[in-house]
Amino acid sequence: MLPHDNATPRELFAHSLGNNRPQHPSHTARMVRYDNFDEILFYASGQVVSKQGKHVRSVCAAVLKTEEPSETSYNLAFPVEKKGPDGESQPRTALTAALRAVVAALELKIWRSEGCKQVTIATDNVTLFHGITKSMVKWMALGWLGETSSHKPPSRELWRRAINLINEQAYHGCEVKFWLITAEQNQHAAEVALTVAPGDPVSQNYQPCGNVGFTFKAALEADE
Helix, strand or coil: CCCCCCCCHHHHECCCCCCCCCCCCCCCCEEEECCEEEEEEEEEEEEEEEECCEEEEEEEEEECECCCHHHHHHCEEEECCCECCCCCECCCCHHHHHHHHHHHHHHHCCHHHHCCCEEEEEECCHHHHHHHHHHHHHHHHHCCCCCCCCCCCCCHHHHHHHHHHHHHHHHCCCEEEEEECCCCCCHHHHHHHCCCCCCCCCCCCCCCCCCCCCCHHHHHHHHC
16 A cells, blocks of 8 residues: 555665665565565556557566666566467557566566565556556456457457466465556656667567466467
């Protein structure tokens, strides 16, 4: 819970190394909450890269560690795959990219293995935030996330993947929370996303960033 409505990520979580930074139990450079060492912060950002007014692809970033120069390689940043987890084409939008960043962070590892009991994911994408904190409850109640439903929210398979990963993390003892922040507060994550070079290849098929919530067979199919 935030101490007040105007709280900022930098106010609550350590963003750099130093003597005043709390020591995380994993001894890694996570962004740890000052008053709760069991909670860490991630940033998620999705950006649409355009060329001459035409959308050509979307890129995403999940910032998982502090802003120290030596830690930048631990961020996840890549072009969003052309196809989703179900093998169907997915839209190249900022929403899909931001959702892909969330999924990437949650499928990377079981965060309880680092001693984390809470992971807060901060994003400035309003649609993503309201979708994952409010709309998904309605979609699930109406059965819209089912494979046979005729109602298909955009990037439905990514939404399904996200809720499965949230449940998987919770099963192992780590609560996943979401925080809507401003674009300015999420600027670093946006910049990390935009470091993806225009010439970097875009994967045709979904490429999981880890094996959380994936069966061995599913992981093999995603790599084909």
